Amino acid sequence: MSDKHSPLQNHLINALPAEDQARLIPLLEWVPMTLGQVLYESGDTLRHVYFPTNSIVSLLYVTESGASAEISVVGNEGIVGVALFMGGESTTNRAIVQSAGHAYRLPGKYFKNELNQHGQLMILMLRYTQALLTQMAQTSVCNRHHRIDQQLCRWLLLSLDRLMSNELVMTHELIANMLGVRREGVTDAASKLQKLGVIEYHRGHITVLDRPKLEELCCECYAVVKQETDRLLPYVPKQPVK
Template sequence: MMDRSVIVGNRLLAALPPADFRLLAPHLQKVPLEQDVVLLQSGDRIEQVYFPLSGAIAFMLDMPSGQTVATGLIGHEGAAGILSVLGPSRSSVTAVVRVAGIASRIPASRFHTAFTHSAAIRHAVQTHTTALLVQFQHLAACNALHPVDARMARWLLHIHDRIDSNVIPLTQEALSQLLGVRRTTVTLVVRKLRASGAVRSDRRGLIEIDRPRLEEAACECYEIMRRKFDRIFPQETTKPRINGEPARETPGAAG
């Protein structure tokens, strides 16, 4: 059985009763998430499912023009490649590590087998899918309605929520890809945020933030998304359920 730190480290895994987690545990492998590494490439078959224990992974949409824009972000509350349970499939987005960390990785075929045998795992997939839809909906609206400086502040807050430091290891190139804007635009926006005190420094590849001022600079989407995420992923799911009973089939449990 994998040690408790792995269970606590990812909120989806932490929520599983012990008997259901044991369906996954023998096949989970702890792997490093290196910054800027592509875990899933758009159009490629999904072979692995990643459950981050730390760090942050962005889902990027690649446009024919070569431009990219982020459609979602996950950390220890989610997983990358989890929709492979729907059957052999190809990824519709590119999953890129934006902040380095550690993940538990499992072959997609093994995860699919466990998914078919566990109502709790199917519910976890359903929970994750709901969270992604919330992100997709709000990001689409935010990109259409809000200025780039407010959107950058929101992205920095989303990333900050998933790390333990006020210094965010993020290059301007990575920010331009997240936002779908030119690097020159990123430079101007970072300068504006620095003038307001929301960003205290902007060294090469490192952005130091002032959290309260960054929240003032962000659009309302950040707070709306944070509240919805807290309802989808209750804080108690960060604790291991070491004495829980296996999940039983309940109406609506399957994802």
């Protein structure tokens, strides 16, 4: 991985006016995000917000019986810790790193301070939150109506969008935890996709070979989320990522 890193790799930071960036960026801390790392647990008081750059974070809920389900995914398009600016200080979810990389971290009090003083950050946060609402709603619908293989397609596409490469470091077991299904169910779906030549996988590595085909096999849920996110938060890079 290149040592070139910049907060602007995060789309929300990127979307801020220059003067807001100038104030905010010095407060940010560049931190590694390791696979499986838990940023916060259900009920924890949040200490920081995270702006992922090349990492992916899953928000998931763990039931009393230990089963889990992914509520939404956050990558460089978003921020982890919306509860801090929503005023709740905690959520009922767990935030866990789904794909290793880095993020920029900001202590909660600085974040809230910025929010209160400058409107642009707040506006952006609100729009992002609406995108998050859309994603959650769609996850809910997908859980109800679509088959595992369709959901796997959705999940792969959401992950791809948040990575630079077409390879995911991810086991069937972990995907199963995210989707809230059995590992065997994921294996079945993945092997089906592999037979179709859409993906190729091997012991914890999944490579997407044919993205158009993947979108074809997917249910509508991916497109709905993607379109709405693009509408709410159009991405215009202010500085080319070197």
